[in-house]
Amino acid sequence: QERERERERERILLAAEALVKEKLERDSSGHDWWHIYRVVQTTKRIAAAQGADRFVCELAALLHDVADEKLNADPAAAQQELEAWLAASGTPAAQIDHVLEIIGTMSFKGGARPPMRTLEGQVVQDADRLDAIGAVGIARVFAYSGWKGRPIHDPSVMVREQMTEAEYRSGNDTAINHFYEKLLKLKELMNTDFARKLAEERHLFMEQYLEQFYAEWDGER
Ligand code: ADP
Ligand code: NI
Numbered sequence: 001q002e003r004e005r006e007r008e009r010e011r012i013l014l015a016a017e018a019l020v021k022e023k024l025e026r027d028s029s030g031h032d033w034w035h036i037y038r039v040v041q042t043t044k045r046i047a048a049a050q051g052a053d054r055f056v057c058e059l060a061a062l063l064h065d066v067a068d069e070k071l072n073a074d075p076a077a078a079q080q081e082l083e084a085w086l087a088a089s090g091t092p093a094a095q096i097d098h099v100l101e102i103i104g105t106m107s108f109k110g111g112a113r114p115p116m117r118t119l120e121g122q123v124v125q126d127a128d129r130l131d132a133i134g135a136v137g138i139a140r141v142f143a144y145s146g147w148k149g150r151p152i153h154d155p156s157v158m159v160r161e162q163m164t165e166a167e168y169r170s171g172n173d174t175a176i177n178h179f180y181e182k183l184l185k186l187k188e189l190m191n192t193d194f195a196r197k198l199a200e201e202r203h204l205f206m207e208q209y210l211e212q213f214y215a216e217w218d219g220e221r
Helices: 003-025 035-048 054-063 075-090 095-107 117-131 134-148 165-169 175-181 183-189 193-217
Strands: none
Touching: 003 035, 003 054, 003 075, 003 175, 035 054, 035 117, 054 095, 054 117, 075 095, 075 134, 075 175, 117 193, 134 175, 134 193, 175 183, 175 193, 183 193
């Protein structure tokens, strides 16, 4: 009955959490366990507000980065491992397919990125994107840039859109540049109304941050 099924879902989510903690513990590129934790927290909030399936959302949020190519020397093997884990987890087949579809769409690489088909996918994608903006997003850009050995800022570096491909490839990339390249564009990409509201506050914070940053840079504040 329903109580029993709820307990089973809770058990699966806890097992997924343990798996992810173990896999991402050693990461320092911004995909650590605490990124997953934040995405799960935000996912729960958006899912509740938008009436999405909580279990599918939470499971997809927990597992969304475990097979990512940035974190795995062999992404195909990691994907197989993930599928095997899900098959053995006790998750019903239809929900396994749903979770795998969400993760696959989120990590889609290359040109025309397909839109999220389901509400649950839209929720998790929004939560992941929200973690790239606002105060936490700012922290992650600088962490990632430092990890890549890139400078904080260089006034002579143009924003990505004004660079040629050759200039971009030459490594002329800074943390501040990434705001224009990506972070300030994410607000417009939110799928759900609730996430858009959260994004607006975080977006405004980034704009204020940049204003303060440039003022301090030139000794004006
Ligand atoms: P996702 O978590 O959706 O897979 P990414 O792997 O692209 O996103 O980025 C992870 C984090 O690293 C994000 O917070 C992002 O802002 C940051 N990041 C990604 N690329 C760059 C870059 N070129 N410069 C600075 N930060 C970056
Ligand atoms: Ni992520």
